[in-house]
Amino acid sequence: MHRAIRLIVAAAACLAMAAPAQALDGAQLFKKKTCWACHGKDAKTPVMPNYPKLAGQNAAYALAQMKDIKSGARNNGQTAAMKGVMHLVSEEEMQAIAEWIATLK
Ligand code: HEC
Numbered sequence: 001m002h003r004a005i006r007l008i009v010a011a012a013a014c015l016a017m018a019a020p021a022q023a024l025d026g027a028q029l030f031k032k033k034t035c036w037a038c039h040g041k042d043a044k045t046p047v048m049p050n051y052p053k054l055a056g057q058n059a060a061y062a063l064a065q066m067k068d069i070k071s072g073a074r075n076n077g078q079t080a081a082m083k084g085v086m087h088l089v090s091e092e093e094m095q096a097i098a099e100w101i102a103t104l105k
Helices: 001-024 026-034 037-039 058-070 081-084 091-103
Strands: none
Touching: 001 058, 026 037, 026 091, 058 081
């Protein structure tokens, strides 16, 4: 019985370790989904002085803003510029990008 539990725990640990390899790559998505065209390759050199720097922003806030810009709930300043590309990203992809942004300095 104990052995079986240990096996299950070991199997679960393996799955948990394998997960990041399959996870979406936020850095890749940031390029593929055209985000960097406006926000800069490093997410902190925006193409326009009134576009926001994203590097270092916390993931939960960044994700919420992406969702709101995509849905139109946030509609101010220059959001129209970005809304046009948001059909390119799913919620999972936005999440992955948000987590990547948060790791930047
Ligand atoms: C055409 C230019 C453009 C593209 C492409 C673009 N953005 Fe934006 N983004 C903007 C602008 C401009 C704003 C600020 C909107 C405003 O003034 O309210 C913004 C705002 C944001 C914000 C909120 C920042 C904050 O501090 O509130 C996030 C997060 C973001 N963009 C992420 C992305 C991601 C991820 C992508 C790619 C899927 C993307 N953007 C593509 C122009 C763009």
